[in-house]
Amino acid sequence: KKRIRKTIWKKRGYWVALKAFSLAKSLSTGNSKSFFVQQIQTLE
Known part of the structure; x- marks a missing residue:
């Protein structure tokens, strides 16, 4: 049982x-459809 x-x-x-x-x-x-997130530009 424990293993299961x-x-x-x-x-x-x-x-x-x-x-x-x-x-x-x-x-x-x-391509997210569930919620909106502001795109954050990453500094390189």
């Missing part, structure tokens, strides 16, 4: 990370 719970947590963490990464990617490219 562990794998469920790992899977959930993976999906959350994937979602967060895809959201960050869409924000950086400016």
